[in-house]
Amino acid sequence: MGLISFVEVDLDSHFPIENLPYGVFRPSSACGGGDAAAPRPGVAIGDFVLDLSVVSSAGLFDGPILKNSPCFLQASLNMFVGLGRPAWKEARLTLQRLLSVDEPILRDNSSLREKCLLKMSEVEMLLPTVIGDYTDFFSSMHHAKNCGLIFRGPAKPIQENWFHLPIAYHGRASSVVISGTPIVRPRGQAYPTGSSPPYFGPTQKMDFELEMAAIVGPGNELGKPIDVNIAADHIFGLVLMNDWSARDIQAWEYVPLGPFLGKSFGTTISPWIVTLDALEPFACEAPKQDPEPLPYLTESKHVNYDIPLEVWIKPAGHEHPVLVTSSNFSNLYWTLTQQLAHHTINGCNLRPGDLLGTGTISGPEEGSVGCLLELTWNGQKPQNLNGTIRKFLEDGDEVVFKACCKGKGYNVGFGSCTGKIQPAIP
Ligand SMILES: O=C(O)/C=C/C(=O)CC(=O)CC(=O)O
Ligand SMILES: [Ca+2]
Numbered sequence: 205m206g207l208i209s210f211v212e213v214d215l216d217s218h219f220p221i222e223n224l225p226y227g228v229f230r231p232s233s234a235c236g237g238g239d240a241a242a243p244r245p246g247v248a249i250g251d252f253v254l255d256l257s258v259v260s261s262a263g264l265f266d267g268p269i270l271k272n273s274p275c276f277l278q279a280s281l282n283m284f285v286g287l288g289r290p291a292w293k294e295a296r297l298t299l300q301r302l303l304s305v306d307e308p309i310l311r312d313n314s315s316l317r318e319k320c321l322l323k324m325s326e327v328e329m330l331l332p333t334v335i336g337d338y339t340d341f342f343s344s345m346h347h348a349k350n351c352g353l354i355f356r357g358p359a360k361p362i363q364e365n366w367f368h369l370p371i372a373y374h375g376r377a378s379s380v381v382i383s384g385t386p387i388v389r390p391r392g393q394a395y396p397t398g399s400s401p402p403y404f405g406p407t408q409k410m411d412f413e414l415e416m417a418a419i420v421g422p423g424n425e426l427g428k429p430i431d432v433n434i435a436a437d438h439i440f441g442l443v444l445m446n447d448w449s450a451r452d453i454q455a456w457e458y459v460p461l462g463p464f465l466g467k468s469f470g471t472t473i474s475p476w477i478v479t480l481d482a483l484e485p486f487a488c489e490a491p492k493q494d495p496e497p498l499p500y501l502t503e504s505k506h507v508n509y510d511i512p513l514e515v516w517i518k519p520a521g522h523e524h525p526v527l528v529t530s531s532n533f534s535n536l537y538w539t540l541t542q543q544l545a546h547h548t549i550n551g552c553n554l555r556p557g558d559l560l561g562t563g564t565i566s567g568p569e570e571g572s573v574g575c576l577l578e579l580t581w582n583g584q585k586p587q588n589l590n591g592t593i594r595k596f597l598e599d600g601d602e603v604v605f606k607a608c609c610k611g612k613g614y615n616v617g618f619g620s621c622t623g624k625i626q627p628a629i630p
């Protein structure tokens with residue numbers, strides 16, 4: 205292929221010209237407010253952010269769909285993701301050309317270049333879309349099995365329905381926050397130990413959940429399901445997601461209607477949406493499904509992506525983070541397209557910018573589980589993090605997720621998704 209950008213990009217960067225993930229940012233130096241500080245869309249290239257509002261205003265999106273489109277003059281990516289795959293492809297081609305070492309239009313125009321290429325360290329990242337709805341699936345079989353073993357025992361760890369449909373719950377969109385936002389330890393009613401009554405107070409089982417999430421593209425009208433074989437055209441791209449979970453609150457409240465306050469106090473996503481187009485070289489066959497799914501979930505292309513995932517914890521008071529688990533997106537049993545088709549099969553409408561979490565992504569090996577619930581077996585097997593013992597997260601602990609696909613001579617990375625636990629309100 206040999207795509208080379210005139211912007212210098214380190215070999216180990218997550219954001220070479222092959223990636224070009226989308227986010228929304230505001231220049232942190234624009235202290236005067238006004239237009240200079242307004243949120244606008246950008247793509248990451250090396251250590252820089254390309255300001256798409258400037259590129260657009262300069263008339264450089266010259267293809268048939270994006271020429272004269274106001275989609276990059278918005279404070280969110282909703283309008284752009286709603287345009288669909290032809291617009292996404294056009295934008296990607298235009299941007300790869302504009303950033304190419306062979307294309308003079310930006311490379312040789314220093315005043316335009318200075319206006320549109322900002323140092324990543326000098327911008328503040330914001331939520332990339334206005335998230336109308338957020339749904340969280342439960343699509344890793346290893347995670348489902350471990351949870352079943354912990355909560356229900358070995359007789360039948362995975363419920364009958366799990367193998368027939370992608371299980372999910374409706375999450376809370378209002379508390380989805382961008383990477384770096386502190387997470388306040390929630391208070392709530394929590395599961396009684398032994399035969400004591402429930403207690404009220406700060407959660408004693410604060411956990412992370414290693415997930416990724418799809419950003420919905422055009423979506424569908426109410427009453428009109430999306431066919432599984434075209435579902436990929438409704439997925440703009442992926443972000444990292446931490447579905448923070450208070451295990452003691454969750455265990456007490458979730459029967460029979462599902463997770464509620466044990467999940468809705470905060471969900472963190474990473475700022476850069478990596479497009480399915482950029483992930484295409486990392487597509488791999490998804491696990492064979494047994495029993496065969498019903499026809500509406502049977503797809504001609506049953507694919508996952510090979511995305512290595514890592515969770516690091518920087519314990520309170522420590523200087524260095526410790527790697528606690530490594531997993532891979534390819535561990536998902538139900539694919540993104542099956543999740544999306546299932547979500548709409550009853551006619552439920554998805555809208556541009558909606559967020560669909562995959563569920564905790566655990567692998568089969570001991571070191572590949574996606575949450576502390578599994579890693580410490582609900583607190584029964586405390587973990588040693590560089591000399592500090594943890595059953596669950598403590599105040600001041602910082603959790604860092606990383607994801608990076610390794611291509612031939614380049615990466616397609618997601619950056620990181622971080623959050624630090626703050627003490628509960630008194
Ligand atoms: O199997 C159960 O009874 C419980 C499962 C979980 O607690 C997993 C969970 O938190 C759902 C999720 O991934 O958000
Ligand atoms: Ca979850």
Ligand SMILES: [Mg+2]
Nearest residue numbers: 447448467470
């Ligand atoms: Mg949560």
